[in-house]
Amino acid sequence: MGFGDLKSPTGLKVLNEFLADKSYIEGYVPSQADVAVFDALSSPPSAELFHALRWYNHIKSYQKEKASLPGVKKPLGKYGPADVADATAESKDEDDDDDIDLFGSDDEEESAAAKKLKEERVAQYEAKKSKKPALIAKSSILLDVKPWDDETDMAKLEACVRTIQMDGLLWGSSKLVPVGYGIKKLQIQCVVEDDKVGVDQLEELITAFEDLVQSMDVAAFNKI
DSSP states (O other), X not given: OOOXXXXXXXXXXXXXHHGGGOSSSSSSSOOHHHHHHHXXXXXXXXXXXXXXXXXXXXXXXXXTTGGGSSSOOOOGGGSSOTTOOBOTXXXXXXXXXXXXXXXXXXXXXXXXXXXXXXXXXXHHHHHHHHTSOSOOOEEEEEEEEEESSTTSOHHHHHHHHHTOOOTTEEEEEEEEEEEETTEEXXXXXXEEETXXXXXXXXXHHHTTOTTTEEEEEEEEEEEO
């Protein structure tokens, strides 16, 4: 198992194809499997690899919680397609101490007491959340996604937006609306669960397709 060399275009392409029908490397929530693969990348995937870029930006948003994500980090050869071997380790610089930490400058080691306290707080939060009423607050949002110019492939832009899959997010209908000078914006509807998905989070993920998207605005926002 593996993705080949994740520091090469070929390895990133394998990762992109692997994530075409998956939100995470393993399971249905962020885990140490995602951290292991994320740490192996030397740079963000290009906009053409939109499945991998969508995953990359989503996992990057967990930079402060990476140590508390569930699971146990395993070698890269334990993840990915069964018919591809891991080759990332072979391409590392001889001085492993110079490896780049894509999560930033967070302390790599936490004291046992701090880690235990964090786990207890997470458990308390989960217990508190489980006692909430069954009624789920939802909102209907109409988004305006603007391209750079009239040469932007709007079909590809919409396809990229719809690759963003999250628990509590449901994409709806869409249409192209003229804005002038031959330019059209994508107007797309979505329904979100308020506790799970925020507008700022959607904006960060959509504008990550920077080769296609100039900006994103909220055209309408209604509680359901």
